[in-house]
Amino acid sequence: MHPLSPAYVLHSRPYRDTSALADLLTLNEGVQRVVWRGARGSRKGSGPQPFVPMMVGLAGRSELKTLASAETAGSYTLLQGDHLFSGLYLNELLLRLLRPADPQPLLFAAYQSALEALGSSAPVEPVLRRFEWQLLDVLGYGFSLTVDAWGQPLDPDARYGWQADQGLARVEAPPNAGFPGVSLLHMAADDWTDPATLRAAKLLMRQALSVHLGDRPLMSRQLFSSAKGVQS
The missing domain is CATH 1.20.1440.120 (Recombination protein O, C-terminal domain)
Known part of the structure; x- marks a missing residue:
């Protein structure tokens, strides 16, 4: 199990076939760049979305980590x-x-x-x-x-x-x-x-x-x- 940290997506861009590179603001580890696998899959809402409170788990020891887990953590409002x-x-x-x-x-x-x-x-x-x-x-x-x-x-x-x-x-x-x-x-x-x-x-x-x-x-x-x- 990877320890979970509150986080927000600051920015993301496509990476390889169906993944994304996402810059996260995390409470416990500061700004982290991660590979978000399956971010551009068919499941709506499964990819990185800014301004959504999340709990994330990160894997890896290098500067570029892998997103091991991510789930929405609380309510939010879509900004317009x-x-x-x-x-x-x-x-x-x-x-x-x-x-x-x-x-x-x-x-x-x-x-x-x-x-x-x-x-x-x-x-x-x-x-x-x-x-x-x-x-x-x-x-x-x-x-x-x-x-x-x-x-x-x-x-x-x-x-x-x-x-x-x-x-x-x-x-x-x-x-x-x-x-x-x-x-x-x-x-x-x-x-x-x-x-x-x-x-x-x-x-x-x-x-x-x-x-x-x-x-x-x-x-x-x-x-x-x-x-x-x-x-x-």
Whole structure:
């Protein structure tokens, strides 16, 4: 018997005759790439499906393991529209930023919570911003949203710029440079009632993540932009 671990499919692609290569986010073993035998067989629903909570057993000692067992573990909601694109975005972030075989139980829980929120048709922007922040924090790239780089409390009436090597620093010019202090404080308090907070948080998280994502564009963002008929 192989020990079972809670898991989600992050990505899969065809492999050989009827199998698939699947990237799994597992609670106990982190991100694992596995051969999913019979994934493209005739039995509907037998293959890897994203956003479905599972219990999986993995076999093998190499980097490429074999899926020994997999079963659905609990109820779930099929994501559609913006919620589906948002889920794909979360999956791509995890694949791009997590090291293989590095368990991150706090991030696994954050991912579960994000999927539950998306499945309940919650507004996507707060869900994404909250997860992005948790991802940065868990990976050691977080920074304070309540004090600046010198340990001074953020002034809600001031504006702040962000630098990867120091965090938030007050800016005086031009007048609309940086992010409003009040929006950053609302973000820290998980208060998304003000549209200005959502706008500031989206731009801030994009800046902070781009340092670690590199120049290669996110496919999920391009898919979303194509579906909406806008440029990414």
